[in-house]
Amino acid sequence: MKFTEREMTVAVDVVGKTLHAAKRPPWRRGDADAEWEQLKPIEKYHHRAAAGEMILGPLVALPERPTIGARPEFTDQELASAAEESTRNLMEHRKPGAWERLSAKKRKVLVDSTVAFVRIGINAMPIRQDPDALIVPDHL
Known part of the structure; x- marks a missing residue:
């Protein structure tokens, strides 16, 4: 599927934050988001790189769904086949x-x-x- 650069960036960033939160010990105090903000840029990069390697392949392998005004929706089978194909290719x-x-x-x-x-x-x-309907906000 064709996603915009912004859509993929947001997806990779959120999955990177999720990976960071998942590796934290459960007894750790504090907010995972606050801890994410305090990470050094290179540490954030490592989480984002791992997230990108994991999800960008399956995102591109998903079938095209031109949706406007909503997020694209996929069946469990479509997601599983895209994930399996991309994971297999990455490992091979x-x-x-x-x-x-x-x-x-x-x-x-x-x-x-x-x-x-x-x-x-x-x-x-x-x-x-x-993308074809240019919407200009009132304040401009």
Whole structure:
């Protein structure tokens, strides 16, 4: 699917924050968002890079859904097939035969977690606007 640069940036940023919050120990005090804001830029970059590697492939592999005024919606099967295809390609690119060496249970866990993160990214994307209808705010 064709997403705008802004949509993908928002998705990667939110999934990066989610990855950061997920690795925090449960007994840690404080707000995960406040801790995210206090991270050094290079630490944020590492989380965003991991998030991008995980979700950008499946986002691009999703079928085209031209929606205006809403976020695109996908079925569980569409998300799972996009996640499986992209995860398989990523693993095979890094180490040939790695996908086949995984057990069926590990493959399912990997695909399911990728689907969950892709959903988080899609739900965080801004509402799509009609690119052909130029809307000028009143204050301009």
